[in-house]
Amino acid sequence: MPMTEQEVLEKVRETLVEALGVDDDEVTPEATLTGDLGAESIDFLDIVFRLEKAFNIKIPRGELFPDNVLNNPEFVQDGKLTDEGLKQLKERMPHLDLSGFEQDPDVNKLAELFSVQTIINYVRDKVNSN
Amino acid sequence: MRWIWIDRFVEFEPGVRAVATKNVTLAEEHLHDHWEAFPVHPASLIIEGMAQTAGILVGQAREFSEKVVLAKIAKAEFSDIVVPGDCITFEAMLETIADEAAVTRGIVKRGGEKIAEVNLMFSHIDHNFAGQKFPKENFVFTGQFQRMVEPFLEGRHG
Structure with a gap:
């Protein structure tokens, strides 16, 4: 069964809260990773690793970022x-x-x-x- | 001289898990000033001990061919202080390893009791920094670090 936008958002939110040490309510769809959530270069790789685990997917390097x-x-x-x-x-x-x-x-x-x-x-x- | 904050490995399962111990003693000079009236082993050095335990686990997983540097402290939570006379153990688990980086989870214990959780991320620097070149020799894994883990690897390396 396909995942809904909301289900994806919830899991992405959980991932970003852990990877970036931000609060739940900061992770809105409009929030930018570097500007609003303070992500630095190594965080992008961390986010990729965590998304792969959370969603059980493989993210080839250079595809998401x-x-x-x-x-x-x-x-x-x-x-x-x-x-x-x-x-x-x-x-x-x-x-x-x-x-x-x-x-x-x-x-x-x-x-x-x-x-x-x-x-x-x-x-x-x-x-x-x- | 290397700044080594673990005393020895007690378990080493290549690519999976490593456990190192450290005895904290009042003979260590940093404890004279941190603090004179109430010596406490600094949390930053507990993180360093975990980084060394986990970093060697990560380095060995690629046969020490990568230059492994600490890139991110994803989590560092402490529930108690460490004082002279304590023997602490660092248990590091390799969670993810890829060409560019690795992620570890870690628990610090005193006796059987968990006193900290330290999760780290390491960069394989030759694969990052937009192709920037670093010295050829592996300045991270010098003899002293490798010797610590050698007893567990005998028979594995030719």
Whole structure:
């Protein structure tokens, strides 16, 4: 039976409370991981490990959060994503809302795009496609 | 010189679990100032003891080929203090290990009694930091750390 958005949210909330040491009520769908919940780089990997366990899924690296896109000079120039980089990101991360970011694709701002909703979108599709 | 905060391993199950002990003694200088009238083994050094126990467990799981550094203290909760004369044990369990990192759970006990829970995350640094290069030699697992665990690994390494 497919998981509902609410069921996914509850489990994601539990995961983020443990990974980031935040309170339940801080984990709203709109909350951003770095800005609102204080996530740092190592936390992204921790979140991936915990989601894999909580939902019994496998999350290939670079699928939920970007990795090699940002290290590739073809995709990033002068700290901004190139058109090719943006295209790659869109293809690889359909769960991520890039509207707004496209106007000023500064890589440093990319992390701010990741919200609790981004994780919910990703996990919901992953769990329900199995 | 390494700053070692465990005395010896008493159990070591490669890739699964490790148990180390530490005897806390008033001969240790840090206890003279922390604090003179009431010596207490600092919680930060209890975390370090767990990081060393768990870090060696993580390092051995990849045959000491990775540079393992403490990346995150996911949880550190203490229910009692540790004072001179106490013998504490660090029990570390390897929960997850991947190319980039590892996660451990840990319990600190005195006698049979649990006095702390310390859950950690370690980074395999050659796989992180956006491809930044580190020295070739493994500066984490020098002889002293490896010798501590050698008795449990005899016959395993050629």
